[in-house]
Amino acid sequence: xxxxxxxxxxxxxxxxxxxxxxxxxxxxxxxxxxxxxxxxxxxxxxxxxxxxxxxxxxxxxxxxxxxxxxxxxxxxxxxxxxxxxxxxxxxxxxxxxxxxxxxxxxxxxxxxxxxxxxxxxxxxxxxxxxxxxxxxxxxxxxxxxxxxxxxxxxxxxxxxxxxxxxxxxxxxxxxxxxxxxxxxxxxxxxxxxxxxxxxxxxxxxxxxxxxxxxxxxxxxxxxxxxxxxxxxxxxxxxxxxxxxxxxxxxxxxxxxxxxxxxxxxxxxxxxxxxxxxxxxxxxxxxxxxxxxxxxxxxxxxxxxxxxxxxxxxxxxxxxxxxxxxxxxxxxxxxxxxxxxxxxxxxxxxxxxxxxxxxxxxxxxxxxxxxxxxxxxxxxxxxxxxxxxxxxxxxxxxxxxxxxxxxxxxxxxxxxxxxxx
Numbered sequence: 001x002x003x004x005x006x007x008x009x010x011x012x013x014x015x016x017x018x019x020x021x022x023x024x025x026x027x028x029x030x031x032x033x034x035x036x037x038x039x040x041x042x043x044x045x046x047x048x049x050x051x052x053x054x055x056x057x058x059x060x061x062x063x064x065x066x067x068x069x070x071x072x073x074x075x076x077x078x079x080x081x082x083x084x085x086x087x088x089x090x091x092x093x094x095x096x097x098x099x100x101x102x103x104x105x106x107x108x109x110x111x112x113x114x115x116x117x118x119x120x121x122x123x124x125x126x127x128x129x130x131x132x133x134x135x136x137x138x139x140x141x142x143x144x145x146x147x148x149x150x151x152x153x154x155x156x157x158x159x160x161x162x163x164x165x166x167x168x169x170x171x172x173x174x175x176x177x178x179x180x181x182x183x184x185x186x187x188x189x190x191x192x193x194x195x196x197x198x199x200x201x202x203x204x205x206x207x208x209x210x211x212x213x214x215x216x217x218x219x220x221x222x223x224x225x226x227x228x229x230x231x232x233x234x235x236x237x238x239x240x241x242x243x244x245x246x247x248x249x250x251x252x253x254x255x256x257x258x259x260x261x262x263x264x265x266x267x268x269x270x271x272x273x274x275x276x277x278x279x280x281x282x283x284x285x286x287x288x289x290x291x292x293x294x295x296x297x298x299x300x301x302x303x304x305x306x307x308x309x310x311x312x313x314x315x316x317x318x319x320x321x322x323x324x325x326x327x328x329x330x331x332x333x334x335x336x337x338x339x340x341x342x343x344x345x346x347x348x349x350x351x352x353x354x355x356x357x358x359x360x361x362x363x364x365x366x367x368x369x370x371x372x373x374x375x376x377x378x379x380x381x382x383x384x385x386x387x388x389x390x391x392x393x394x395x396x397x398x399x400x401x402x403x404x405x406x407x408x409x410x411x412x413x414x415x416x417x418x419x420x
Contacts, residue, residue: 034313058396089154176362
């Protein structure tokens, strides 16, 4: 065992470099997205780019506090963090303020705080704490119930705030559970249900069920052993899938909000509305496509300059990258995110501590989900659900949340040569 002499001992500087690179590049693109000729200074605190600088500086303070805190603190108080954040998720329903139809914000003077963002790191800590306990097996029913409770409570609380995008982020924890031994069939089932949901909106129900039955029959006769047990399993899958297919219309009609239904219809081509529901995505694709190979140059994007894309500094920040920095700049940003996620997984696998490994996989899963969905929205290949691009999108809650998530992992990793 080797003791740390300073807070910077054993820190993974690759991750620190990636954090600063993404945050600074994000700040530049927020400046470009909302650039104002009358407020040219990037340090103008009356503009979003000036306010974002405040969030960046305070995030660095948070990062420093995390690094000087004993690594054991995060494991010891994991459930306390979870409890406090869950309380805030309930409290915001009572005393919070509504923004863009979602009652998910606390207003503190001129600033707003969104507790749903902090639920990510709190849930990650709680799940890592529980799964790292001795004699815990993810295949046991009790373990699945407890971990499921950690995920379902924040998901439902955020859904009640009418913030579907932030709620479904918690689905990404299935990747963590899969790494810890959850059957791959669960992951496959989730992907299959998502595929069936969209297909049920596009194809006649009886045709889709016929295809499901036919494919299942081929799998049974050509792949599986012809036993009574396997026949029952295949039959149950066909019946369950058929029931789900016929329930899609009710879910689509009664559960989803009207704007969510419109966005899905535009995505799958059932509606064409370039000036209405599909306006954001259409303008985003125009902006990205117009950037070409090298981009139009910093502050030279016409789609950006003339405010054609709504929410361009938040949900659609990637189209600013595409327009002004082109394919080359977009590729660099994608590479930096992939480098970060791969590095986190590599570091997670070298851990002696189960807690740190599980937490690291949770961090990688959250980053992957946010990155994939946000870029997919900007490119028009995924529904618009309104989640930020980590370290890039304007907003203090998001930057604080990802900074806390990120630097807790860096601190835990720096302690890897000590016994946790």
